[in-house]
Every structure is written in C-alpha cells, then in structure tokens.
Amino acid sequence: MTDRPAPPSADAGGATEQTGVGGAAGGEPATARGEQTRQLILDTALRLFRERGYAQTTMRGIAKEAGVAVGNAYYYFSSKEHLIQEFYAETGVEHRARAAGVLARETEFAARLRGVLHAGVDTLAPSHEFAATFFKTAAEPTSPLSPFSAESSPTREASIALFRDTLTGSTAKVDPELGDELPELLWLAYLGVVLYWVHDRSPGQAKTRALIDGAVPLIDRLVGLSRLRVLRPVTRDVLGLIRTLRQ
Amino acid sequence: MTDRPAPPSADAGGATEQTGVGGAAGGEPATARGEQTRQLILDTALRLFRERGYAQTTMRGIAKEAGVAVGNAYYYFSSKEHLIQEFYAETGVEHRARAAGVLARETEFAARLRGVLHAGVDTLAPSHEFAATFFKTAAEPTSPLSPFSAESSPTREASIALFRDTLTGSTAKVDPELGDELPELLWLAYLGVVLYWVHDRSPGQAKTRALIDGAVPLIDRLVGLSRLRVLRPVTRDVLGLIRTLRQ
C-alpha cells in the first residue's frame, strides 16, 4: 500500500519556464509537470469535498486518490484551507458567466440585481452541504480565506466589479456620491445573502430565494429614494458612517 | 512528569445529590467534587484562552495546568469548542449586569440602546484577540455554538430579553406589530455589531464604537418613521419578509 511504481503519466514533453518566483506552496508551478500535478490534486480535492464533505475529506485521502504523497499536496497548497481559496476563484468565474445573460438582457436595476444575486446562489447550490462546513473558516478575521483578507483581494475585486456592472449598466439614476460606494455595498449585501444561504436549511434553499426576491425591491426603492431632497441628509449620514467604518 | 500525588484539595465534605441525569459531558456534575473539578477546568481553560489564544491553547495544556488528565476534561466538556459555550454564558451574564445601570437611568430609546450595545462591547473587550480566533466556530451553521443553534437557546433568549427590556422600558412609541419583532431584530443588529467588532483591528476597537454611535440614531429614526402612514406599506413588507425568513 505504501509502494507505488513510477507514475504512469505519459507526459507530453516539457515547456520549460524559468520564472523562479521562489515560493513553493501558493506560488504557481514553474514546469508543465508541476502544473499538471497541481491541477490533479485540486480537482481531486474539490471532488472529494463535494462527495464526502470538507471535514470528512482527509489530506491523506486526497493524496491517495490523486496518486501522490501527502507532502506533495502541501508543496502546492500550503494548507487544507487553501484548497478552498481555489474553490472561491472557480465560483467567482462561474458566477460572472451565469450573470452575463441577465446583464445582457435586462436594463432595469432591480431586474439586473435580482438576476445577479440568483446567479450567485445558482452557482453555489451544488456545494451547499460542503460550503456550510467550511464556511466557518471564511468567518475567521485572521484567515487568508476571509472575504476581506488581502489574499482574497482578486476574487473580491472581481465580485465588486460584477456589481458595478450591475449598477452602471442599468437605467437607474443614482446620487453620484452614493454611486461610488454602492457596488461595494451591493457586494456586502451579497455576502449577507450567502451568509443566510449557508444557514438556510429549507428544501432547495427556497428561503434564500425569497430573501432575494423580497430584498431587491426594498434596495431598489431605497436607492431611488436616496435622491430625494428630504432624505439627502440621511443619505449623507449613512455615507459618512460607511466611509468611517471602512477599514 | 506523568505522575502526580493526590490532589491537595482540602475539599469540604460532600453535598450528595442523586439526580443521575445520565449523561457525562454536558450534563451537570452530580457531586460537589465534580462541580469543583468542572469549575477548575473551566477557569483554567478560559484563562489560558485569554493568555495564549484559543488555537494556541491545547487540551493537554489545560489538563496539565489544571492538574488533571486530558480525559477528565472531556468528562465535563464534550469538546474544546464546548468550553466556549461557557464563555458565552458568562459573557451574557456580565452584559446584563453592565447594562443594568443604563437601563435604570435612561428612558429614551436611543440612549438605552446605545448604552446596551456599548455595554456588550465593554464586556467582550478583554477577550478581543481570542474571540477573533474562535469566532469562526460560531459561524458554522451546524455547530452547537452557533448563536442560532438549539444549544445556544438559553443564552440567546436571555440576550433577546435584554433588548426587549431596552425597548419596553423606553418612552418610544412603536408600531405594535413591529414591537413584537423588534427585540429580535435588535439582537440581530447586536450580532452585526459583534461581527464588525471581531474584524475591527482599529486601536481599542474604536471603529466599533463609531459604528454604534452612528447606527443607533439611524435605527431610532427608522423605528420612529415606521408609524408614519406613508411608510406603513413598507413596514408591512419588511415585517412580512422577516416572518417568512425566520427559520
């Protein structure tokens, strides 16, 4: 069980890059062979996560299933948690792809926002069970997996950009001062939806759908109202508070 | 290092109860000796958590420091995480004690709410560093430590009751329909404050204080507006949505 013959990989020649970024775990592989192994481990891990759940999947199990040694997995991913970072990235890409349709079709802000939020939940849906298990990791402030962390920055910025598209591509007329902050606020609202979704035990997470359908008109109305003269001071206060709180 | 003489505890006689609730970990100790050991382990654990942080504190370390065997700790607390449940309970009690002063003094809703929220942060303040570390555990939906879990029910209900006091003891006139739900909503807002506090890296968590001071007037204004005839439909919608979403 401990011995294995040489890997049967009939690998195709070798594109040889010599970047030498230095780091191991976390850095990109420098050779084609490395890239291949990395992908193999990652695919195996995400598959097992979905099949057995996060906690039930062991690093030894991943390594065995992928036909490599445990240490090899740690050469590419500095921890079990870091495998999730890749899950985030994949999810983000698929979210944008799913949202593209609605964004091309709709021009009303409410319809666009509703579509983008539903697209996000659609993307996550197949992973609900295992997402609930690992979610706690993302909640830890010091974790690199926190949506607010520096390491999550690329995924986060991409997600905020999606909500910026949602807004700017719409016919909504927004207080320009609010318009600068709104994409980030919408992203925060999306995080709230995901937070609710993770805890949502209703069949098919139907309640999360209800949350989206109920909250979107409220947000839409609120955004519209923000331009009213009477509410300007309130808008100002809220924006001021938000700017103070941003860290 | 492995041998220890008999514990020096000069224990005072024995009140002998015979409840026989059955369970071990989680159930209350049946004898005075048990109660004493349980307290000892708990005090040691919480002290070490604060001194070294949650992750850096090992069960072996707790046991050693308390002068008991590892297995003994598991006789009283079914997991390391369950030690946190006790931290919650202690925190809740202290929160109420700290809030009592403001609630006895103030009659305005905004002042009362502000006082209660600050009291909560005051209570948590000494544990900021270690709270951030273990916070992730509470975020996992399936965890008994989740503030929404059945096992957290006593602590949760007590906390909601505190916010009910905050409201009913005030001079605020609230839409009665909203009044029923508001305490729970305020508790949710408090969770939001704690969530922000956990991520708050500003010195002395000053930004969390700013959040409270900024958000309380907004909540106060919102609650007041809810009675306006024009906003009744909106209030209705929001309440309807909340009722749907409650799980």
Place this chain on the structure above:
DNA sequence: CAGCCGTGTCGAACACGTTCAACTTCTCTG
C-alpha cells in the same frame, strides 16, 4: 559528458483533538 541546482516528490514523524476501557473514589443500601 560531468556536475550542479532548481523543481518536484516522498513518507516518516510531530502535536493536536478526541476516544475508551480500565481503574479509583465515594455514597448509599442491605
């Protein structure tokens, strides 16, 4: 071609949370 070195790979070893079967201590029953 020899040697070097960066890249990739291995698996034993470590510390941890947790379990469990055996043991001790204590109290109440007969």
Place this chain on the structure above:
DNA sequence: CAGAGAAGTTGAACGTGTTCGACACGGCTG
C-alpha cells in the same frame, strides 16, 4: 460494615493536519 454501583479519573492509543529532511528528475553550464 460489606459490597454494589454510580461518579469521577486516568493515560495510552487513534486519526487528523502539517512539517521536514532526504531523495529523484531534468535541463543547463563548464
């Protein structure tokens, strides 16, 4: 007072995530 049985206690052992020193591969320089 004997002993049964509950309550409490023990520490070795298990499986886990993670580390680390050693080794293999392969292309480049001399």
